[in-house]
Amino acid sequence: MSGDRFDYIVTGAGSAGCVVAARLSENGKYRVLLLEAGGKDSNAWIHIPLGFARTYVNPKVNWKFETQPQPQLNNRQLYLPRGKTLGGSSSINGMVYIRGNHGDYDEWRQRGCEGWDWDSVLPFFRKAENQARGEDAFHGVGGPLHVSDQxxxxxxxxxxxxxxxxxxxxxxxxxxxxxxxxxxxYQTTTNRRRRWSTAKAYLEPARGRPNLEVRTGAHATKVLIENGRATGVEYQADQGRRTALARREVVVSGGAYGSPQLLLLSGIGPGQHLQDLGIPVVKDMPSVGSNLHDHxxxxxxxxxxxxxxxxxxxxxxxxxxxxxxxxxxxxxxxxxxxxxxxxxxxxxxxxxxxxxxxxxxxxxxxxxxxxxxxxxxxxxxxxxxxxxLRPEGRGTVRLKTADPLAPPAVLFDYxxxxxxxxxxxxxxxxxxxxxxxxxxxxxxxxxxxxxxxxxxxxxxxxxxxxxGVSNQHPTSSCAMGHGPNTVVDPRLHVHDIGGLRVADASIMPVVVGGNTNAPAIMIGEKCAAMMLEDVA
Ligand SMILES: Cc1cc2nc3c(=O)[nH]c(=O)nc-3n(C[C@H](O)[C@H](O)[C@H](O)COP(=O)(O)OP(=O)(O)OC[C@H]3O[C@@H](n4cnc5c(N)ncnc54)[C@H](O)[C@@H]3O)c2cc1C
Incomplete structure (x- = not known):
C-alpha cells in the first residue's frame, strides 16, 4: 500500500483545505493527499456569479444540513447549505469579500491566540490576494485569489x-x-466575471504536481490515532472503506460542522457523548463541537x-x-x-x-x-x-448516531x-x-x-x-486558544494529540465581524506556513 502513504493528509477541499493542500505541495518535497467527500466542481452554475441561487439547493454540490429545533425560534429547524464539492463553500457562497474588523483579530490575540492579531494575519490576507485595484498597505497582488470590483x-x-x-x-x-x-x-472573489473559489484559485494551478493527489467522493470517516498520534485517515470511497497513512500530519478542514464531526467520530470529544454512541474515547475533550456560533x-x-x-x-x-x-x-x-x-x-x-x-x-x-x-x-x-455580527449565544455540533455518513446534530443558540x-x-x-x-x-x-x-x-x-435564519457563517466549533474551552492551540494542533491539526472556520475563537470566506482562506494560508516552518 505504498501508494497510500503520504507526508500530509488534508480532509476537506473547502475554502481552507484547498489552500493548505496547495501550499504544502508547492515546494515539491512532500506528498500530499487531499480528500473531498463531494465531487468535482463541474456544475456550470458554480462558476456563474448569479448561479449561487441554484447551487443553494442542489444536493449534488451541497450537504443541505438542517439544525435541530431551535428553542428561541419557535422550534423551527433552519436550513444550512454547505458546499460539498471541490472548493467547498467557496464554490457555492455569495462571493462577498470581507475580512472582518482589525480589532476582531486583536481580540483573538487577547483571548490567548498568539500570532493571530491583526498585524500578524494581514500578511496572509495579502499573500492570498490578487486585488484588481492594485497593491497597497492592505491589499496584495499576485496571489491566487482574485478579488474584483462589481x-x-x-x-x-x-x-x-x-x-x-x-x-x-x-x-x-x-x-x-x-x-x-x-x-x-462589495468586492467579490471573482475573476473576469467568473466565481473564484479556492478550487479555482489554489487547486487548479496545483493539479499537475506529481506530489499532490486529490481524491473526490472520498468521505473521511475517522482519523486513525495510535499512541496519542494521528497516523492516517479512514475514508469511504465508491470502492468501499479505504485507509491512507500520513507520515507527518493529518489536517482536518471539514468546516464548522464537518471538522468537529470527524473529531467526534475519531474518539476526540465529550467522553459521555461518545460512550453513549459506543465510540471508544481517545481523548475526553468536551470543547469539541462546543462554542458553535454564527451570524x-x-x-x-x-x-x-x-x-x-x-x-x-x-x-x-x-x-x-x-x-x-x-x-x-x-x-x-x-x-x-x-x-x-x-x-x-x-x-x-x-x-x-x-x-x-x-x-x-x-x-x-x-x-x-x-x-x-x-x-x-x-x-x-x-x-x-x-x-x-456578534452574537452571544453558543451552540453545539454533536453526532446523531455513530454512522459516519449521517449528518451531524447542529444546535445553535440564536x-x-x-x-x-x-x-x-x-x-x-x-x-x-x-x-x-x-x-x-x-x-x-x-x-x-x-x-x-x-x-x-x-x-x-x-x-x-x-x-430569522442562519447567515451561513458558522464558526468556532473547534476553537483555538488555551484551556478547557478550546480544541486547538495557536499553531492549530489538536490539544494532546500528535500530528493532528484543524484548519478552517471552526478554529476561530470567536466569529469575525464580517463574512467568513476570506478569513477561512487566511487560516489555510497561515496553517500551511506554520506547518512548513515546523519541518524546516
Ligand atoms: C450559501 C452560502 C453563502 C455564503 N456567502 C458568503 C459570502 O458571500 N462571503 C463570505 O465570505 N462567506 C460566505 N459564506 C461563508 C463561507 O463560504 C464559509 O465560511 C467558508 O467557505 C468556510 O470555509 P471552511 O474551509 O471552513 O469550510 P468549507 O468551505 O465548507 O469546506 C469544508 C469542506 O470539507 C468537505 N468535507 C466535510 N466533511 C468531510 C469529510 N468527512 N470528508 C471529506 N470531506 C469533507 C466539504 O465537502 C467541504 O468541501 C457563505 C456560505 C454559504 C453556505
Whole structure:
C-alpha cells in the first residue's frame, strides 16, 4: 500500500483545505493527499456569479444540513447549505469579500491566540490576494485569489447607498482597508466575471504536481490515532472503506460542522457523548463541537416601483434568455454579478468599539428561500438584510448516531441574550430608516416583509423568531486558544494529540465581524506556513 502513504493528509477541499493542500505541495518535497467527500466542481452554475441561487439547493454540490429545533425560534429547524464539492463553500457562497474588523483579530490575540492579531494575519490576507485595484498597505497582488470590483454600478444599489448616506452612514470605498464602518459596494472573489473559489484559485494551478493527489467522493470517516498520534485517515470511497497513512500530519478542514464531526467520530470529544454512541474515547475533550456560533439575520423587503430587480429577471423567460446570451457572449448583464452588490457596517449602539451590524442590500426579494427552492416574489422587489455580527449565544455540533455518513446534530443558540435581540431590532429599525430616505422614494412602493403592520418591538421580535435564519457563517466549533474551552492551540494542533491539526472556520475563537470566506482562506494560508516552518 505504498501508494497510500503520504507526508500530509488534508480532509476537506473547502475554502481552507484547498489552500493548505496547495501550499504544502508547492515546494515539491512532500506528498500530499487531499480528500473531498463531494465531487468535482463541474456544475456550470458554480462558476456563474448569479448561479449561487441554484447551487443553494442542489444536493449534488451541497450537504443541505438542517439544525435541530431551535428553542428561541419557535422550534423551527433552519436550513444550512454547505458546499460539498471541490472548493467547498467557496464554490457555492455569495462571493462577498470581507475580512472582518482589525480589532476582531486583536481580540483573538487577547483571548490567548498568539500570532493571530491583526498585524500578524494581514500578511496572509495579502499573500492570498490578487486585488484588481492594485497593491497597497492592505491589499496584495499576485496571489491566487482574485478579488474584483462589481462589474458595473447598479441603479438600485446606487439609490440604496445614497439613502444610507442620507441616513447618516458615510461612504466607505474599501471595507477591507483602513476602516470597516460605512456603506459601499462589495468586492467579490471573482475573476473576469467568473466565481473564484479556492478550487479555482489554489487547486487548479496545483493539479499537475506529481506530489499532490486529490481524491473526490472520498468521505473521511475517522482519523486513525495510535499512541496519542494521528497516523492516517479512514475514508469511504465508491470502492468501499479505504485507509491512507500520513507520515507527518493529518489536517482536518471539514468546516464548522464537518471538522468537529470527524473529531467526534475519531474518539476526540465529550467522553459521555461518545460512550453513549459506543465510540471508544481517545481523548475526553468536551470543547469539541462546543462554542458553535454564527451570524444571524432577518430580512426586510419592499415592493419596488421599477422592474429593474432580479425578481423581474427570474419571472420572465425572455429576460432570462437575453441574460444568458449576454453572459455567454460578453460575460456581462445580470448573470455576471452576485446580486449582492452593496452593504454597510455599523454599530447597534454608538458605545460599541466595533460594528456589530452588517446590512446586505439584495436586488431581489423572495417569497420562499428554503432547502427546496428559492422563489422570488412575482413582482419587482428588493431586500435589506440586517445581520447581527456578534452574537452571544453558543451552540453545539454533536453526532446523531455513530454512522459516519449521517449528518451531524447542529444546535445553535440564536437570540440567547437581550443583547442578541436588541442588536437585531436596531438593525431592523435602521433598514426602515434607510428605506424611508428620499433617494429610495422613487423605488419604494410598500414594505412587504414584515409589512407596515409590524411596528412594536414585541411584534418585530416575534417576526424575527418566525423568520430569522442562519447567515451561513458558522464558526468556532473547534476553537483555538488555551484551556478547557478550546480544541486547538495557536499553531492549530489538536490539544494532546500528535500530528493532528484543524484548519478552517471552526478554529476561530470567536466569529469575525464580517463574512467568513476570506478569513477561512487566511487560516489555510497561515496553517500551511506554520506547518512548513515546523519541518524546516
Ligand atoms: C450559501 C452560502 C453563502 C455564503 N456567502 C458568503 C459570502 O458571500 N462571503 C463570505 O465570505 N462567506 C460566505 N459564506 C461563508 C463561507 O463560504 C464559509 O465560511 C467558508 O467557505 C468556510 O470555509 P471552511 O474551509 O471552513 O469550510 P468549507 O468551505 O465548507 O469546506 C469544508 C469542506 O470539507 C468537505 N468535507 C466535510 N466533511 C468531510 C469529510 N468527512 N470528508 C471529506 N470531506 C469533507 C466539504 O465537502 C467541504 O468541501 C457563505 C456560505 C454559504 C453556505
Amino acid at each position: 462589474p458595473s454600478k447598479f441603479e438600485l444599489a446606487e439609490a440604496a447607498l445614497e439613502a444610507c448616506e442620507q441616513a447618516g452612514i458615510p461612504r466607505n470605498p474599501d471595507f477591507n482597508g483602513a476602516q470597516q464602518e460605512g456603506c459601499g459596494y 444571524f439575520n432577518t430580512n426586510l423587503a419592499w415592493r419596488c416601483a421599477k422592474a429593474i430587480t432580479l425578481n423581474d429577471l427570474e419571472n420572465s423567460w425572455p429576460r432570462k434568455i437575453s441574460a444568458a446570451i449576454r453572459y455567454a457572449l460578453f460575460r456581462s448583464g445580470p448573470m455576471a454579478s452576485n446580486g449582492i452588490h452593496a452593504g454597510l457596517f455599523t454599530r447597534s449602539d454608538p458605545r460599541l468599539e466595533r460594528p456589530d451590524l452588517q446590512v446586505n442590500i439584495f436586488e431581489w426579494s423572495t417569497m420562499e428561500r428554503s432547502a427546496i427552492r428559492v422563489k422570488p416574489h412575482p413582482f419587482p422587489g428588493f431586500t435589506l438584510m440586517p445581520v447581527h 437570540l440567547r441574550t437581550d443583547y442578541d435581540v436588541r442588536a437585531l431590532l436596531a438593525g431592523i429599525r435602521l433598514c426602515r430608516t434607510i428605506a424611508a430616505q428620499p433617494a429610495l422614494k422613487p423605488y419604494v412602493m410598500e414594505e412587504i416583509l414584515p409589512g407596515s403592520a409590524t411596528r412594536s418591538d414585541d411584534d418585530m421580535v416575534e417576526y424575527v423568531r418566525q423568520t
